[in-house]
Amino acid sequence: MSLAFHVRARRGDFDLDVAFASPARAIGLVGPSGAGKTTLLQGLAGLTPVKTARLTIDDELVVDTEAGLAPPPHRRSVGYVFQEGRLFPHLQVGTNVGFARPYVADPMSVGDALRLVDLEGFERRWPSTLSGGEMRRAAIARALVARPRLLLLDEPFSGLDHARRAALIPHLLRLREEVPMIVVSHDPRDVEALCQDVVVIAAGRRVS
């Protein structure tokens, strides 16, 4: 397993230029707010326009905008878990989690995905009845159903208290074996237990 990326973007005066390569299965992306973490992640997923983006997973070039390889987000097989989960509020948890099933050749079953995040039996619950931690886990299960080649987690711990953060970590550790991931956090302690490699960025540049 190896992962390499390079994203360049410009937003007014803000200039982002970060490159990284690592054999780790889970990479932490840490930095203060406004450092460009979310822009970098969204650039990799194709959710925001960037100047250039390059992404290699296991020596396979997935995105290289300079070489004209810029598939739209729905053809990248890159799972993206938004802050606070962003479950679709009009769909029950089971339908939310199974959303990707029509779009992939060999999707994971909703039951398997929910089991991986310890939410068995939540199929008929409405998102509005879930706690913050359950919402995060359901969103992760939803991303897993599409069997992405890479999972991007944007601040999976934001808004959770210490106990709930600690409870989420074993789930993510287990997932690390299923799919490589990049985990964004503004707090280095969040990614310490989870990630084998950490990139620190500030003001759009890599600092370590």
Added chain:
Amino acid sequence: MFEPLSPFEIQALALSLRVAAAALIGLLPVALALAWLLARVRFPGRWLVEAFVNMPLVLPPVVTGLVLLSVFGVRGPIGGWLREAFGVTLAFHWTGAALAAGIMALPLVVRPLRLSLEGVDRHLEQAAASLGAPPLHVFLRITLPLAAPGIVAGVLLGFARAFGEFGATITFAGSIPGETQTVPVAIYAALQRADGEPAAIRLAVVSVIVSIAALFVSEWANRRVTRGRSDL
């Protein structure tokens, strides 16, 4: 005065419902496209489209009817072409009444649709895309259902406007019993007769009942489309 409706009045009611339904069916796709354009796309001349959409709201309805007559009338540029190419005449025909009602209802349908489209969380659409859904599927499975309360509100307002339209209808389509004499036009026509007041009052009561029924249906539909949601 509380006699049952005469066949003539039932005819007016049925015609009004048909005109309002046809107006809404023709109007909804157009309104949806316009609302999406105004809510999501930044393009030069956007204000012009917006002003054009809102025109029927600010113009006197009779003037809108006159504009329709000069454009869609048999001697108008579009009306003449429709007649020559397809043998279709809109003026003084029930389809003309539907066109007039649809044009008058347009701004009232576009506004709530646009507001609800603007209110849809773009991150939810991005989440759907990252799950592999192509743009059309994102629109049909995420954007449209999330905008459903605005669609319900737009349909109610549009129906009310189309059902009650008078000025543009009588100008463009006239007052032909069974063809273009909708309930409001029939009320007006009844009041012109010396003995018409009871008929006018009966039709007015029918209008109130239809309006209240529309409100109830819209409230029921709104509950259905927002079932389980707490983000509203």
